[in-house]
Amino acid sequence: MKIDILTLFPNMFDGFLTESIIKRAINNKLVTVAIHNFRDFSDDPHSSVDDSPYGGGAGMVLMPQPIFDCVESLKTEKSKVILLTPSGVPYKQKKAYELSQEEHLIIICGHYEGFDERITSLADMEISIGDYVLTGGEVPAMVLADSIIRLIPGVINERSHIEDSFNENYLLDYPTYTRPSDFRGMKVPEILLSGNHAEISKWRYNKSVKRTQERRPDLLK
Numbered sequence: 338m339k340i341d342i343l344t345l346f347p348n349m350f351d352g353f354l355t356e357s358i359i360k361r362a363i364n365n366k367l368v369t370v371a372i373h374n375f376r377d378f379s380d381d382p383h384s385s386v387d388d389s390p391y392g393g394g395a396g397m398v399l400m401p402q403p404i405f406d407c408v409e410s411l412k413t414e415k416s417k418v419i420l421l422t423p424s425g426v427p428y429k430q431k432k433a434y435e436l437s438q439e440e441h442l443i444i445i446c447g448h449y450e451g452f453d454e455r456i457t458s459l460a461d462m463e464i465s466i467g468d469y470v471l472t473g474g475e476v477p478a479m480v481l482a483d484s485i486i487r488l489i490p491g492v493i494n495e496r497s498h499i500e501d502s503f504n505e506n507y508l509l510d511y512p513t514y515t516r517p518s519d520f521r522g523m524k525v526p527e528i529l530l531s532g533n534h535a536e537i538s539k540w541r542y543n544k545s546v547k548r549t550q551e552r553r554p555d556l557l558k
């Protein structure tokens with residue numbers, strides 16, 4: 338898979354791309370991630386990328402030209418173009434699975450007060466990562482890229498994502514423990530030390546259901 342990310346703040350991605358599982362996925366050539374500063378595509382003499390909104394109002398609005406030219410330089414018939422905005426469709430694990438099957442993603446990070454509405458005509462989908470407003474689409478782009486890359490076959494042990502919260506059965510994860518079996522008087526549940534795998538599976542399933550009922554009853558409908 339190839340992921341192209343359009344941003345005005347390329348340095349924000351440095352740590353994301355050079356640590357841990359994402360770094361390993363890139364080194365193992367399971368994914369290619371390229372960061373593009375769309376200011377480089379501005380045909381304005383001062384390399385402007387934004388201006389005040391027609392009709393008045395606060396803040397600056399991203400202009401269409403640099404983003405159109407940058408997307409058009411990258412796009413092929415196989416590309417899916419994603420625009421990140423708090424007004425987008427809420428992002429869910431199911432969408433991460435779908436996007437992990439694609440060959441080429443182009444992710445556009447908005448910034449400032451917003452973007453010229455005509456930019457939406459470039460996008461196959463508009464996505465929001467949650468009901469809160471961030472300073473720009475960079476953190477959402479990392480959220481998308483991270484959740485997608487970890488699902489690419491070979492990036493992590495497949496079992497890890499089969500057992501994830503929000504997988505097909507829509508239950509939250511059961512509690513997990515590691516050494517020591519007694520930490521400051523807080524003991525690991527006996528059943529997990531029993532070696533009885535059938536009973537352990539049943540216990541875990543029940544804990545998942547209980548936790549989901551308590552915390553996210555909306556997932557059980």
Ligand code: ADE
Pocket residue numbers: 421422423425447464465466467468469470471472473474477
């Ligand atoms: N840009 C700013 N806030 C955002 C959000 N919640 N989701 C996606 N893009 C955003």
